[in-house]
Amino acid sequence: MIHEIEPDFYDPAYDGNRKAESKDFALAYRGNQVLAFVENGLVRLPSFEVLKELIGSKMKWEEIIDNAYYLFSISDQPYFLAEPDLTGVQAMNSKEELEEQLLDRDLGAASEKRFFVMNINRFRELLPTTEAIPREDFHGKRSPMVSMIFAAATGGHFAWWKHSRTYCGCCGALCEPSKTERAMVCTSCGNTEYPKISPAIIVAIIKKGENGSGSRPQTCGWRTNKVTESDGRGISNAQAAPAAVSAQSNWADTDRLLLVRNKTGPYKKLALVAGFVEIGESFEQAVHREVMEEVGLKVKNLRYYKNQPWGLTYAQMIGFIAELDGDDTITLQESELSEAGWYLREEIPEAGFRLSVGNEMLHEFKMGRIG
Ligand SMILES: [Zn+2]
Numbered sequence: 207m208i209h210e211i212e213p214d215f216y217d218p219a220y221d222g223n224r225k226a227e228s229k230d231f232a233l234a235y236r237g238n239q240v241l242a243f244v245e246n247g248l249v250r251l252p253s254f255e256v257l258k259e260l261i262g263s264k265m266k267w268e269e270i271i272d273n274a275y276y277l278f279s280i281s282d283q284p285y286f287l288a289e290p291d292l293t294g295v296q297a298m299n300s301k302e303e304l305e306e307q308l309l310d311r312d313l314g315a316a317s318e319k320r321f322f323v324m325n326i327n328r329f330r331e332l333l334p335t336t337e338a339i340p341r342e343d344f345h346g347k348r349s350p351m352v353s354m355i356f357a358a359a360t361g362g363h364f365a366w367w368k369h370s371r372t373y374c375g376c377c378g379a380l381c382e383p384s385k386t387e388r389a390m391v392c393t394s395c396g397n398t399e400y401p402k403i404s405p406a407i408i409v410a411i412i413k414k415g416e417n418g419s420g421s422r423p424q425t426c427g428w429r430t431n432k433v434t435e436s437d438g439r440g441i442s443n444a445q446a447a448p449a450a451v452s453a454q455s456n457w458a459d460t461d462r463l464l465l466v467r468n469k470t471g472p473y474k475k476l477a478l479v480a481g482f483v484e485i486g487e488s489f490e491q492a493v494h495r496e497v498m499e500e501v502g503l504k505v506k507n508l509r510y511y512k513n514q515p516w517g518l519t520y521a522q523m524i525g526f527i528a529e530l531d532g533d534d535t536i537t538l539q540e541s542e543l544s545e546a547g548w549y550l551r552e553e554i555p556e557a558g559f560r561l562s563v564g565n566e567m568l569h570e571f572k573m574g575r576i577g
Pocket residue numbers: 374375376377378379392393394395396397
């Protein structure tokens with residue numbers, strides 16, 4: 207997932223007195239687009255000294271570095287929010303466009319820096335396929351690109367929050383960063399605004415297959431250590447490990463997962479039901495409400511899965527697994543969704559690189575590891 211950046215480590219501790227230095231990272235945004243550059247075929251985020259090359263004489267670099275706002279560190283490397291004038295910087299709309307224009311043989315291999323801005327949602331999609339990723343590192347859940355994408359998304363969350371608190375929501379006066387804590391404070395009435403993180407649930411709803419309840423193990427196939435003779439399938443622990451395919455083709459492949467497709471928003475692939483938690487609601491209550499609202503279904507046996515920061519929507523995603531309770535007839539919330547359906551494990555689309563908890567749950571279901 208996007209925050210799993212080990213062996214790097216993230217430190218968000220606030221230091222209001224920290225001043226930027228030329229080798230520190232300078233995260234800069236034009237709306238929801240992040241500034242990056244290509245050099246020697248690699249996509250990178252700029253340091254302040256690299257930023258100096260971009261802005262030339264357009265702005266006073268000293269002013270930019272003096273006004274930079276400390277965000278966080280990754281493996282002791284500081285990242286600041288910088289606000290250079292990005293007017294005129296070329297925008298890249300997709301990884302294909304980036305590969306064509308900036309990563310081709312002539313330009314991609316050049317030592318000259320080519321700056322661009324890219325929507326953070328598109329920027330994260332650079333991960334699976336671009337030539338900028340050393341392919342030998344791209345397998346499993348880790349890639350050296352993850353730290354960079356995490357930094358861009360998290361910095362974007364901070365940048366949006368700080369910008370949206372330029373003026374006080376109570377009296378309209380200017381706000382300024384607190385010196386002592388991560389907050390924006392009104393210069394007139396003292397109203398203090400802390401970072402906005404919106405909790406949202408995401409849920410893998412499973413309809414048990416015909417052979418599902420009663421005789422099946424709690425975990426599936428080759429990862430289970432609970433498969434015994436008593437399961438009635440004549441398979442021992444020793445036999446279970448290499449028996450992934452046959453185990454799945456036996457009982458597990460009749461389980462189905464509910465997938466939906468959003469009508470609005472930038473994400474158009476099949477996904478799990480998700481929604482923001484309301485004021486006064488527990489995460490579990492939010493799951494029941496969202497599932498009923500979006501697809502008209504009841505669920506039971508909620509199990510917490512994992513959670514993750516998701517700066518792209520200023521959210522904290524809390525993942526659950528739930529079982530269908532009763533009638534499987536879907537009633538689509540047509541204002542939000544264009545389709546919804548039940549999918550067998552083998553029908554689940556490959557999620558590519560699993561940056562989100564939703565994609566990880568899709569993958570884990572597909573592999574038979576959740577059910
Ligand atoms: Zn105020």
